[in-house]
Amino acid sequence: AQKLAVIGMGQFGGAIARRLTEKGSEVLAIDNDEEKIEAIKDDVAYAVTLDSTDKRALDAQNITDMDAVVVCIGANFQAMLLTTFILQELGVKRIIARAQGSTQRCILEKMGINEILQPEEEVANNVAEQLTNPGILMCMTLPDDFEIIEIKAPKAVLGRTLGDIGLREKYQLNLITLLRKSEEGYHIQGIPDAHTQLVADDLIVIFGKRKYIDRFIEINR
Amino acid sequence: AQKLAVIGMGQFGGAIARRLTEKGSEVLAIDNDEEKIEAIKDDVAYAVTLDSTDKRALDAQNITDMDAVVVCIGANFQAMLLTTFILQELGVKRIIARAQGSTQRCILEKMGINEILQPEEEVANNVAEQLTNPGILMCMTLPDDFEIIEIKAPKAVLGRTLGDIGLREKYQLNLITLLRKSEEGYHIQGIPDAHTQLVADDLIVIFGKRKYIDRFIEINR
Ligand SMILES: Nc1ncnc2c1ncn2[C@@H]1O[C@H](COP(=O)(O)OP(=O)(O)OP(=O)(O)O)[C@@H](O)[C@H]1O
Numbered sequence A, B: 001a002q003k004l005a006v007i008g009m010g011q012f013g014g015a016i017a018r019r020l021t022e023k024g025s026e027v028l029a030i031d032n033d034e035e036k037i038e039a040i041k042d043d044v045a046y047a048v049t050l051d052s053t054d055k056r057a058l059d060a061q062n063i064t065d066m067d068a069v070v071v072c073i074g075a076n077f078q079a080m081l082l083t084t085f086i087l088q089e090l091g092v093k094r095i096i097a098r099a100q101g102s103t104q105r106c107i108l109e110k111m112g113i114n115e116i117l118q119p120e121e122e123v124a125n126n127v128a129e130q131l132t133n134p135g136i137l138m139c140m141t142l143p144d145d146f147e148i149i150e151i152k153a154p155k156a157v158l159g160r161t162l163g164d165i166g167l168r169e170k171y172q173l174n175l176i177t178l179l180r181k182s183e184e185g186y187h188i189q190g191i192p193d194a195h196t197q198l199v200a201d202d203l204i205v206i207f208g209k210r211k212y213i214d215r216f217i218e219i220n221r
């Protein structure tokens, strides 16, 4: 089981510490607010009240024994940076740090930290994408501008067969699977073939270049 | 173009307001902190300083003209709830609200809000998953326990051909694509066939039931 330390028991750090513990990791939770430590101590292996900008206090916890340390201090930018710097000085083998905004991210990168978490920005991007493109339910980006995307079957393909739509021949897209709505929710539709006819509410999962996916959506809007 | 209002210009709300504006939506940014409004006003269509718990102030902005209102107040739970309640009373057609923790989420659901954002929890789950299962790079969950997953090719399949590994015959998995490392990064590997031999650092994107994917990873660890 991995030994992980999480510094900063706010919403983000607290959730990470709890999820990791549920999944079987040995977690040391650190915060300088005693109330936060009181609230988390039953949900993790160890919880200790200390100021993570205090190098000796961190060292006394044998922080370098950790497989990784996750720094989740949010609002106090200076404390996050100083903590990260101290962890590097102590020789912690793997440091994952939270940044709020591109300036903080750049500074961390300059320090050689390449595992950076930006929960607010990451989810904000997804929310903005979903509000702008409501037909796109899920998206996995891949190299070379390829994507796997789950979308509502666009209007102009409803009532047509897969053979007639010609995803591969006309759009250079691969159909991974079809999800069809039934009374208790969506189900994977067995083995779609050329005769499978798309109906309203169908969701299709397709693989291909982003520009061909966009073209498919645009043409069949 | 959609008309959207975002209330609460913290890290999360500010990022949503900016991303939406970049994507062409008409955004009204609201915050009761004048400095926050000063900082955002050049990045959105409209920015106004007002207290969102003041029903008449919101009404004066014609908030019901909005296609959607996103409530991004974080730390002040009472203000987030009261704002959400007021938006419902005014008859805003679509409300998306932020929750911090399951208690807040439950209260919003009881109010009939079903579009709830939990950026810290959502990313915390992904981080905990990645730290626990480092071979899994990306994952898209689908109905009926199906998944699309991007993983490092497990040790025991390196040096073997796809035909020999038998993803479909032995594991009931479909290979969507293969990503191979080159000097400038990963690339989609054209058309993998039975003779394609997997090498160290290869990433495979596969589709199948979660338990068969887990079995494939376990057997070939
Ligand atoms: N020097 C420090 N040493 C230890 N803990 C710290 C230190 N500075 C801040 N913290 C803790 O980090 C936690 C998270 O930081 P803070 O609440 O400032 O950010 P936040 O952006 O509100 O976090 P979140 O979004 O995760 O709720 C708090 O519980 C705080 O007590």
Ligand SMILES: Nc1ncnc2c1ncn2[C@@H]1O[C@H](COP(=O)(O)OP(=O)(O)OP(=O)(O)O)[C@@H](O)[C@H]1O
Pocket: A120, B007, B008, B009, B010, B011, B012, B013, B030, B031, B032, B033, B036, B050, B051, B052, B053, B072, B073, B074, B075, B076, B079
């Ligand atoms: N009643 C209110 N009316 C308008 N704006 C408000 C109100 N209450 C809080 N806000 C604003 O909401 C924004 C975000 O809230 P806050 O900073 O408390 O939460 P946060 O958890 O730190 O946010 P984030 O994680 O997004 O940075 C702040 O800019 C704050 O000024």
